[in-house]
Amino acid sequence: MKGMVNTVAKLYFKYGAMGSSKSAQALITKFNYEEKGMKVWLIKPSIDTREDLEVVSSRIGLKAKCTPIFPDTSIWEAFESQISRKIDVIIADESQFFTAEQIDDMRKIVDELSVPVLCFGLRTDFRTNFFEGSKRLFEVADKLTEIKNICECGRKAIVNARIDDNGNVITEGEQVLIGGEERYTAMCHNCWRKAIASQE
Numbered sequence: 001m002k003g004m005v006n007t008v009a010k011l012y013f014k015y016g017a018m019g020s021s022k023s024a025q026a027l028i029t030k031f032n033y034e035e036k037g038m039k040v041w042l043i044k045p046s047i048d049t050r051e052d053l054e055v056v057s058s059r060i061g062l063k064a065k066c067t068p069i070f071p072d073t074s075i076w077e078a079f080e081s082q083i084s085r086k087i088d089v090i091i092a093d094e095s096q097f098f099t100a101e102q103i104d105d106m107r108k109i110v111d112e113l114s115v116p117v118l119c120f121g122l123r124t125d126f127r128t129n130f131f132e133g134s135k136r137l138f139e140v141a142d143k144l145t146e147i148k149n150i151c152e153c154g155r156k157a158i159v160n161a162r163i164d165d166n167g168n169v170i171t172e173g174e175q176v177l178i179g180g181e182e183r184y185t186a187m188c189h190n191c192w193r194k195a196i197a198s199q200e
């Protein structure tokens, strides 16, 4: 089987806030393809050193081995090393951490090799700005799908609030923090804004 029946290969970005079960959905999608006898190449940016580089895992306990992609890795060239496996689909987790060049590599794989690519990841950082990978995906993906998550108040959560040890929302700092001492909470924009205002 090559690609998806009766459809042109597409670049997908399935995005959501923290805790919206993106990794679980990536792994379930992988399972569904494999159940149909299709070969999946599961990849993940290697920027997150807190976790095992070669495993995609979800909070509900699903996990699978993946190929780590380093910031200077050409995904186009890395894909060539997989050619003997006759890959039918690429599934990427934590796609916000890819570089724009790496997203363009995946765009090229879709266009030139007709292999669909499904990217899962965050839309924005703790200050509501795009990550490099998510920005490029919004620019060039064929299909954008939101994976919804709910704020404590019941509204849709769209902000990945970074919370300090005292429970305060942090609005300054590096976009990506290695180490994991900071915690994140998915909030609606209104609760996020009010939380910041109440701290001033």
Ligand SMILES: [Zn+2]
Pocket (backbone or CB within 6 Å): 151, 152, 153, 154, 155, 187, 188, 189, 190, 191, 192
């Ligand atoms: Zn809220």
